[in-house]
Amino acid sequence: MKAQHVAIVGATGAVGQEMLRVLADRRFAMASLRLIASPGSAGRTVRFAERDYVLMAPSREAFEGVDLALFSAGASVSRAWAPVAAACGAWVVDNSSAYRQDPEIPLVVPEVNAEALANNPRRIIANPNCSTIQMLVALAPMHRAWGLERVVVSTYQAISGKGARALDEFDAQVRADGRGESPAHEILPGILSGNLLCDWAHGDDGWSEEERKMVAETRKILSMPSLAVSPTTVRVPVRNGHSESVWARFARPVTRAMAHEVLGAAEGVVLTRESGPGVHPQPRTASGQDAVFVGRVREDGGDPNALMFFVVSDNVRKGAALNAVQIAERVCL
Ligand SMILES: NC(=O)c1ccc[n+]([C@@H]2O[C@H](COP(=O)([O-])OP(=O)(O)OC[C@H]3O[C@@H](n4cnc5c(N)ncnc54)[C@H](OP(=O)(O)O)[C@@H]3O)[C@@H](O)[C@H]2O)c1
Known part of the structure; x- marks a missing residue:
């Protein structure tokens, strides 16, 4: 791969900062780097690899000459500026929800559907949401082996998934609790200190x-438009690393041993076969790691075709920054 002129949009955020670490860790060949944040941050400096970079606001000039633009500044910024970056000739990898359901834009987890990158008329690739990425890195190899028929998943999602300011707010909530005061909330949808929240906007149907x-x-990435997927998503007072409890049903009878064999050879998965007190994937130890950690694989006593397992991964890293850079490594050839 020739050295790329790279722009990171949202460079001061939780995902943007992790992107810088991932690019450095993977020795991504960069000819130049532009760091872009909100207009209010323009002119401030950010230090990376022993160099100071002056933050830019998004503009056409900021994208001129850029080969790769990694966006993680929210859907409205992506809608406004990703087409501009692509028109300037850049490959765009977008972490927001703006383009995920656009039929002309591939939605990619490289371990699962890298082939979708071949059909890309708009030079924009969408990165899936963090909960979906880690679930599918674990489920896809089992789907290939036995044919997935149904998924039921409950998430235990970390605070970092709501961005850098949510972590500060959580710390303030814990301090307020410690002083015996009532914690405030603005970014988080409620009090997470000593609590958990079924957050996000709910529609009339309760979803x-x-x-x-x-x-x-999940349906788009697996090209299974009518797959039965039944999620319950919950925010928990964990700083970083999403966990998920998954129940999956397949077209054939499956055993724990069969699952261990498939998961043990799966790209991007680290499998815990052992069981015992404290021996299972955990957000504390998954944090800062590239892999999707899978453990607690169990057979469902009432259904010979079903398995249960626990999946943990760093939501800011594999759930956003790393997945985006893995996509970039495949398109910037
Ligand atoms: N955190 C995760 O686990 C995760 C996982 C998957 C996807 N995502 C998605 O990634 C995106 C960023 O998430 P995050 O957690 O990194 O959020 P964050 O920590 O709140 O960071 C937001 C970033 O966007 C920048 N920004 C805000 N308004 C802007 C504007 N008008 N123009 C240019 N830049 C602007 C901010 O710059 P300032 O510093 O100047 O405000 C900051 O760099 C979101 O779309 C989110 O849904 C996040």
């Missing part, structure tokens, strides 16, 4: 946006 995303994105 949350995060749950809808898991259904729609």
Whole structure:
């Protein structure tokens, strides 16, 4: 791969900062780097690899000469500026929800559907949401082996998934609790200190946006438009690393041993075969790691075709920044 002129949009955020670490860790060949944030941050400096970069606001000039633009500044910024970056000749990898359901735009988890990158008329690729990415890295190899028929998933999602300011707000809530005061909330949808929240906007049918995303994105990535997916998404007082409890039914009878064999050879998966007190994937240890950690694989005593398992991954890393850079490594040839 020739050295790329790279722009990161949302460079000061939780995902943008992780993108910088991932690019450095993977020695991504960069000819130049532009860091873009909101107009209010323009002119401030950000330090990366022992160099100071002056933050830019999004503009056509900011994207001129850029080969690769990694967007993680929210859907409205992506809608406004991703087409501009693509028109300037850049490959765009977008972390927001703006283009995920656009039929002309591939939605990609490289371990699962890298072949979708071949059909890309608009030079924009969407990165799925973090909960869907880790679930599918674990489920896809089992789907290939036995044919997936139905998924039921409950999530235990970390605070970092709501961005850098949510972590600060959570810390303030814990301090307020410690002083015996009533914690405030603005970014988080409620008090997460000593609590958990079924957050996000709920429609009349009781579904949350995060749950809808898991259904729609899973169906698109697996090219299974009527797959039965039944999620319940929950925010928990964990700083980083999403966990998920998954029940999956397949077209054939399956055993724990069969699942261990498939998952043990799966790209991007680290499998815990052992069981015992504290021996299972955990957000504390998954944090900062590239892999999707899978453990607690169990047979469903009432259904010979079904398995249950636990999946943990760093939502900011594999759930966003790393997945985006893995896509970039495949398109910037
Ligand atoms: N956190 C996760 O686990 C995760 C996972 C998957 C996808 N995502 C998605 O990634 C995106 C960013 O998430 P995050 O967690 O990194 O959020 P964040 O920590 O709140 O960071 C937001 C970033 O966007 C920038 N920004 C805000 N308004 C802007 C504008 N008008 N023009 C240019 N830049 C602007 C901010 O710059 P300032 O510093 O100047 O405000 C900051 O760099 C969201 O779409 C989110 O849904 C996040």
